Amino acid sequence: MNSRILALGLFLASWGFLLAQSKPNILVILVDDLGYHDLSCNGSVIYQTPNIDSLAAQSLQFEQAYSNYPRCVPSRYSFLTGTYPIINGEVPDDGFEMNMVPENRNFVQQFNKAGYQTAFFGKWHLGDGASSPSSFGFDISVAAGKAGSPISYHYPFNKPKGNNKNVKKAPIEGLDEKCKEGDYLTDVLTDEVLNFIAADHQDQPFMAVLSFYAVHQPLEAKYPDIKRNKEEISKHDFGDRPEYVKEGTGRTKMRQDNANYAAMVETMDQNVGRLLTQLKKQGIADNTIIIFTSDHGGLSNDGYNQRQLATSNYPFRAGKGWLYEGGIRVPLFVYHPSTVVAGRESQSIVLLMDVFPTLLDWVIKKPVAPEIDGQSFLKVIQHTEKWADRTVFWHESKARPRNTGESPASAIRSGPWKLIHFYEQNIIELYRPAIDISEENNLLDQFPQESKHLLKLLNTWKASF
Numbered sequence: 001m002n003s004r005i006l007a008l009g010l011f012l013a014s015w016g017f018l019l020a021q022s023k024p025n026i027l028v029i030l031v032d033d034l035g036y037h038d039l040s041c042n043g044s045v046i047y048q049t050p051n052i053d054s055l056a057a058q059s060l061q062f063e064q065a066y067s068n069y070p071r072c073v074p075s076r077y078s079f080l081t082g083t084y085p086i087i088n089g090e091v092p093d094d095g096f097e098m099n100m101v102p103e104n105r106n107f108v109q110q111f112n113k114a115g116y117q118t119a120f121f122g123k124w125h126l127g128d129g130a131s132s133p134s135s136f137g138f139d140i141s142v143a144a145g146k147a148g149s150p151i152s153y154h155y156p157f158n159k160p161k162g163n164n165k166n167v168k169k170a171p172i173e174g175l176d177e178k179c180k181e182g183d184y185l186t187d188v189l190t191d192e193v194l195n196f197i198a199a200d201h202q203d204q205p206f207m208a209v210l211s212f213y214a215v216h217q218p219l220e221a222k223y224p225d226i227k228r229n230k231e232e233i234s235k236h237d238f239g240d241r242p243e244y245v246k247e248g249t250g251r252t253k254m255r256q257d258n259a260n261y262a263a264m265v266e267t268m269d270q271n272v273g274r275l276l277t278q279l280k281k282q283g284i285a286d287n288t289i290i291i292f293t294s295d296h297g298g299l300s301n302d303g304y305n306q307r308q309l310a311t312s313n314y315p316f317r318a319g320k321g322w323l324y325e326g327g328i329r330v331p332l333f334v335y336h337p338s339t340v341v342a343g344r345e346s347q348s349i350v351l352l353m354d355v356f357p358t359l360l361d362w363v364i365k366k367p368v369a370p371e372i373d374g375q376s377f378l379k380v381i382q383h384t385e386k387w388a389d390r391t392v393f394w395h396e397s398k399a400r401p402r403n404t405g406e407s408p409a410s411a412i413r414s415g416p417w418k419l420i421h422f423y424e425q426n427i428i429e430l431y432r433p434a435i436d437i438s439e440e441n442n443l444l445d446q447f448p449q450e451s452k453h454l455l456k457l458l459n460t461w462k463a464s465f
């Protein structure tokens with residue numbers, strides 16, 4: 001009798017272990033300032049990204065994925081809270097503190113309550129102290145804080161170097177003390193995530209966010225990689241495409257010809273490869289959901305102050321700071337080989353604010369609260385829904401004509417239509433991105449009723465805030 005009870009107990013214990021492991025792990029890879037076309041799988045012939053290409057080939061790739069804002073702080077706020085980046089009518093900007101976020105918009109704590117071990121690595125840019133990742137709910141936080149970008153990618157990371165000698169930025173905390181001469185920030189951050197993945201999680205699933213500081217400025221890379229890319233770019237024929245075209249108060253870069261940036265992209269790709277290798281080595285790749293994306297488009301524009309530009313988002317128009325496709329269209333891959341059918345999703349419109357509502361629905365089976373703007377696109381992943389007719393909005397009030405050349409604007413995407421309203425100048429532009437990928441042909445005069453309808457929807461949405 002006792003032996004039977006013991007056997008039953010062992011069976012139940014093993015079954016309990018299996019149940020504990022049944023929830024998938026989650027790894028979110030958020031790259032800073034990476035444009036949609038900065039990956040070779042999305043058309044770049046300059047940047048070589050074989051590891052990300054491999055991940056994409058095993059994932060569902062959303063071709064119409066958007067950030068909620070073409071700059072870092074508001075975009076990251078939306079990503080983490082599942083809401084449009086507007087609080088009391090204002091857009092959160094540099095200096096914003098995450099302790100202002102109400103509890104019902106905190107997805108991290110909901111994962112904690114569901115038994116996940118949560119961790120955040122890298123760029124936070126949403127405050128420190130009471131607004132740090134740890135205060136927001138992450139069990140582990142590494143190298144986060146107020147910093148929007150590093151002072152240097154080369155150790156020591158908080159010491160200005162080269163042309164960056166006089167820069168004053170918030171420090172990246174906790175890395176210089178454990179690193180050494182020759183260390184590169186992107187590698188070090190990945191090391192920290194690898195150590196976390198390899199650790200004993202006591203049968204807990206994990207939810208980790210790796211928020212690379214790369215490929216944001218300063219444009220610093222490893223010298224051998226810069227040298228190699230200079231040689232490769234010098235042999236590339238850009239044809240008659242100009243290096244710049246005029247846009248706003250400045251220029252848009254039209255060529256991907258910055259060797260430093262190319263080297264940064266490729267180092268970031270190598271580190272994604274290291275992560276994939278570790279997951280496979282530990283036998284947990286098939287039970288790990290990976291989300292790969294960027295916070296907004298690549299830095300391709302300047303303003304009154306001409307500056308070194310990182311990349312080109314061509315054939316999309318403009319880039320970081322703008323509500324044209326180059327500023328807000330981002331790569332977004334969803335990987336989970338046991339449930340996700342790999343391929344390209346070319347119709348559905350999804351945004352970064354949808355990511356955590358989707359994960360919540362997927363692994364915790366919890367519906368999203370009605371006050372959350374983001375929606376779960378789990379049914380899109382499962383191919384039971386298409387979101388081609390979705391209506392979404394942007395409001396960009398923190399324009400920087402001196403740095404990136406744009407004017408304040410709002411925008412609406414509804415089905416095939418996209419309307420941009422530069423409201424201080426009262427300039428309205430209407431496009432169909434699917435057939436005019438470069439947003440060259442303003443259809444305002446051809447479709448006045450459609451423009452009137454979309455502008456009314458946009459203004460009604462803005463009035464709600």
